[in-house]
Amino acid sequence: MSASSAATSHLSGSSSAQAFAAPLAAASAAMHSGAAAGLDSTLLLNGQKAVTIVHNGTPYRLQATKLGKLILTK
Numbered sequence: 001m002s003a004s005s006a007a008t009s010h011l012s013g014s015s016s017a018q019a020f021a022a023p024l025a026a027a028s029a030a031m032h033s034g035a036a037a038g039l040d041s042t043l044l045l046n047g048q049k050a051v052t053i054v055h056n057g058t059p060y061r062l063q064a065t066k067l068g069k070l071i072l073t074k
Contacts, residue, residue, distance in 0.1 A: 045064055050063040
């Protein structure tokens with residue numbers, strides 16, 4: 001299962017699922033194309049101040065600060 005399909009299936013039934021569909025598809029395309037070494041934070045945040053990222057079954061919160069910094073908390 002790809003990272004984008006795993007993330008999408010994790011969000012299924014959630015109101016956030018539709019909000020993440022396009023950014024996940026773009027992120028997946030960027031990662032699989034080999035063109036980009038990184039992932040732009042705007043794809044992850046999708047216009048929001050904070051998002052939850054699930055890594056190995058553990059939720060983490062990625063938050064953008066007013067100064068443009070990122071904070072990742074468990």
